[in-house]
Amino acid sequence: MAKLDGKKLLACCANGAGSSLMMENAIKKVMTKYSIKPGELRHCAVSEGKSAARNYDVVFCAKTFIKNFEDVGPNTTVIPLKNVMSDKEIEAGLKEAGLLDE
Amino acid sequence: MSTVLQEIVEKKHYSFIDGKDVTWQEAVRLSALPLVADGSVSEDYYKQIVSCIEKYGPYMVFEHNIAMPHTTENPIGAFKTGIGFMVSNELIDFGEDEDGEKKEANIFFTLSSVNSDEHMNNIQQLSQIFCNDELIDALAAARTPEDILAAEEKYPCEEED
Structure with a gap:
């Protein structure tokens, strides 16, 4: 079973409408590639994500928003992305966090 | 169903500008003008986008100068x-x-989002366009609406799922 099966994933951007949706699509691509079935995958604005983050296992955000997630707590992994549509970056980030097997 | 690029051409949501000495704020305003023209957005709509970029930085600018x-x-x-499409001859x-x-x-692909389903569909198609390097190069070289359609015909995005 993949480590991310059943995990809750969140993608955040400033408005929760554009970049975060693109991120969600890119994350989906990675999940499909590795046959992972996350428990939840959604996107929202940083304002909402800031408080919601601690209820998620992994939070993805554009690098510029990383400061908003400084106090998410030990159970949440935050993965900042330079390019929000890069499935390669998402893969690399997950691998680095030890959440994705080669 | 028409693709986002076909829709851009059908609705005349495109513009081609001379980007010499144009600030990014002005470029954002210009990119929204075709959407203003048919009442998709208000004249001031672009100002919210400008404030957002001023606040968070240019994270809406992706690879390949998109x-x-x-x-x-x-x-x-x-x-x-809707989507306002704009090509500038200069960066x-x-x-x-x-x-x-x-x-x-x-x-530039400037977005206006009112209907969730339509917006979701737009974003999904844009994700594919942004990853299609040949199409992006052809779009950057486009100077007429016919060029947009020809670019898509030559370098179509693969259907997903």
């Missing part, structure tokens, strides 16, 4: 879901990102 200026869903001044300077990397754009 800018996707947008705000939230159902923002003030947005009346129809528009958006300053630097948080890593000090220069961000520039010559292709």
